[in-house]
Amino acid sequence: MVDPLTIGTALIAAIASLFMAWAIGAGSSGSTPFAPAVGANAISVMRAGLIVGILGFAGAVLQGQSVTEAVGSELVGGVALTALAATVALLIAAVLVALGVFKGYPIATAFTVTGAVVGVGLAMGGDPAWPKYREIVTLWVLTPFVGGGIAYGTARLLRSEHVPERVLVPTLAGLVGALVVNIGFALLGPVDGTGSIAGELARSLGADGTLGRGxxxxxxxxxxxxxxxxxxRRDAxxxxxxxLLxxxxxxxxxxxxxxxxxAIGPLVPLLDTFQSIPIVALLLGGGVGLLAGSWTGAPRMIKALAQDYSSLGPRRSIAALIPSFAIAQTAVAFGIPVSFNEIIVSAIVGSGYAAGGAGVSRKKMLFTVLAWVGSLALSLLVSYGAMTAIESL
Structure with a gap:
């Protein structure tokens, strides 16, 4: 029997999680995916916010489990987050992200949430999860160079007179298609895993294995x-x-x-207490929060990314989105929390420099990087201090 105090605290944590999901939907997940398309005038700001909300909800339900479990149980060793600790971490992170949304600066959500969860976990007496930190930091550090580099190279190819666009663009589409059919989906796999379109087709054709899948x-x-x-050929x-869309x-x-x-990772340890609640219920709730944030708060950040960072055309937008998609799916596959603001901004800047740096705001980029670093440090320190003070009472 769960005591009323635990139930009440868990409800507060759930509300904080929904607030965090809204803030993320209004910020990184709601604004970054279609920002290049809006910058290229391929879609309006309001329509982009509507579509990204629906697709974000689908991704949350079908692919959200690996990162959710990593945030909830792999960032600190030796302790499990309590409902109170989850509430503290989520509120601090959500406030910082929401401030970024209203000020027009893309706070790195992954940095903020990771710092907050680690902060409260260490304050509870947990041990640093150094192997997981190395994975996370490696991806965070490589993202600007890999994403920006691929975007730069792709944009240069699209601008080159030596490679016909009628050949290059379909080739890029084929590469993206190869990635899509190898994405892991919860509905295609076993109960405790995922499966891909290529894998399932190969198995149905009796060619299961690496060669058949290839x-x-x-x-x-x-x-x-x-x-x-x-x-x-019909309409270039x-x-x-x-x-691009x-x-x-x-x-x-x-x-x-x-x-x-x-948004919902800090709630995962609570499932041991409330065993009747499946993790899919958390994914659905988080998806609804992302959807609400995308529809109500994302247009402001879409405008900021589409117009303030770089003047994008369709080619440079395509160059920015291809590495963004690849890096995002890599993070999902390995269960690593990643900042979509970092991914997409790096790719936008990389594609912008392919045109000689035209339209890239260095001042805006400097402020953005400082916001990323500051959000990690601030969330870690504030959450650690708040949880330590609460534990001492």
Whole structure:
């Protein structure tokens, strides 16, 4: 029998989690996926906010479990977060993210939530999870260089006169298609795992295994490339815009799968107390919070990213979204909390420098990086201090 105080505290933690999900939906997961498409005038700000909310909800439910479990149980060793600790961490992180939304600066949600969860966990007497920290820091440090570098190279290729665009764009679409069919989905896998489109098709054809999956992947990638090539022959500009919007949708879906864990991850340890609540219920609740945030608060941040960081055209937008999608899915696969603001801003800047740095605001970037670093340090210190003070009472 769970005592009333624990139930009450858990309810407060759940409300804080919903607030955090709203803040994330209004900030990183709601604003970043379609910002390049809006900057390229391929979609309006309000329509982008509507679509990204729906796709983010789908990603949260279908792909959110791995990052959720990592945030909830792998950031601090030796202790399990209590309902009170989860409430403290979520409130501190949500307030910082919400301040970033209203001020127009993209606070790195992953930095903020990670710092807050580690802070309260250490204050409870937990041990630092150094191996997990190394994984997280490695991805965070590499993201600007890998994402920005790939975006820069892709944008240069799209601007090159030596590579025909009618060949390059369908080829890029085929590569994206190869990634999509190998994404892990909860509905396609076993009860305790995930499965991919390529894997399931290979198994249904009796060609299960690495070779069979590779052949299926190649075949599907070729089909995607040929479809876009045919569309390009009919309407080159229209095909480019449709490809850009498809990329934005994939990034929005990936954002939901990654960012929902930052909102509901601290609640995972409470499932041991409330055993009748499945983790899918947390994913659904977090997805609803992301959806609400995307519809009500995302347009402001979409405008900030689309217009303030770089003047983007369709080519540079495509170059920015391809590495964003790939990095996001890598983070989901390894259960690593990642900042979508860091991913997309790095890619936008990389594609911008391919055009000689035109439209890239260095001052804005400097303030953004300082906001990222400050949010990590501030959330860690404030959450540690708050939890220590509460524990001493």
């Amino acid at each position: 052949v299926v992947t190649l075949a599907l990638a070729v089909l995607v490339g040929l479809a876009l090539a045919a569309d390009t 500009d229209g095909a480019q815009r449709r490809f 498809a990329l934005g949708g994939l990034v929005a879906f990936s954002a939901g799968g990654s960012q929902v864990g930052l």
